Amino acid sequence: MQSFDEIRDYAKNVLSQKRFLHTLSVADEAKELALLWGADCEKAYFAALLHDIAKEIPFEESKEILKKAGLPTDFIRPLIHGPVAAYMAREKFGICDEDILNAIRYHSTGRTGMSVLEKIIFVADFTEPNRLYTDSKEVRELSRKDLDAAMLLQCDRCIKFLIDTGKIVNTLTVDLRNSLIKQQKRGKDK
Template sequence: MLNEQKRQSILEVLETQISKKRYEHVLRVEKKAIELATAYNVDVEKCQYAALLHDYAKEWSMEQYQVILNKYALDMTMLDYGSEILHGPVAAMIANEQFHIKDKDILDAIFYHTIGHDVMSDVAKVLFVADYIEDGRTFHGVVEARVLARQSLDSAIVYKLQQTIMFLAQKKVSIFPDTIKAYNTWISKF
């Protein structure tokens, strides 16, 4: 478990960066990440760090995102996909810079928590699924996702990727190419 003093210092900063609604979501993701990490014997502390910081930049402006993309030479095409894609990679950079997190598992989990990736550490898998099934979620299919998460993180990942792509296609919006790549890789494993 994450040291309570470290946890509180993160939460204090986080409260200044996100809305109350988003803050409550982060706490629910942390709770779900702890549950999944415990069930699957994954490092709970790493999962807590990732859960607490995953939405740090969720409510930033496009100008703020652009500054970070430039600073770290990240893929500028992410700007075309909005905050849904941008907030994870930007939050990972902030976790490193502001919170001095150097652990690749934590940073990758934050970076890819909405995009997905063809290779995911156990910490990344936990965050990817926990963010999708936290107890405040009510979308159609969340019950099935929760059932799958109890059976296998990998099954839940495939389900999330599949549902995300179908949702975006139905909305007739562009789908970030790395998400499609992740889906293609994960579906080939099943």
């Protein structure tokens, strides 16, 4: 497995400056959340450094990478970079930890039954301080008090934005939202 420094250098070389700064900021945010919610800080840092590593690979090339690896290729343009980054994390950087790989793979969509590490990367990607919109600040504040409530708010805001702008909503995100609502309801019924 490669070191933090090697991965950071690689990210710096392949990403625009803005996205590289976003990556470093997600890594800091993820480390803070990991400390708070009892996840492994090192794993959180690795996952965050790698989460957008494939973001600037052209769409057709991304599909080709997945196809050659025998992996599903039916992703829309904005969502293909997660699965490609997870593939690269294993093949190029020697990361075999499934939790780190899943955190990378599902960082944009989320999914039901996420581990704490997956939740942290999903939320940190949305709340890192370079994201200046109000939604992100609200989710960030909530993530310090209740991580699942923060994820639910994030899902709500993202899904609403996608609907308002006429974009596709991934069913994994809808399933995640529904599972969080059910979980919240179960908590209240106790």
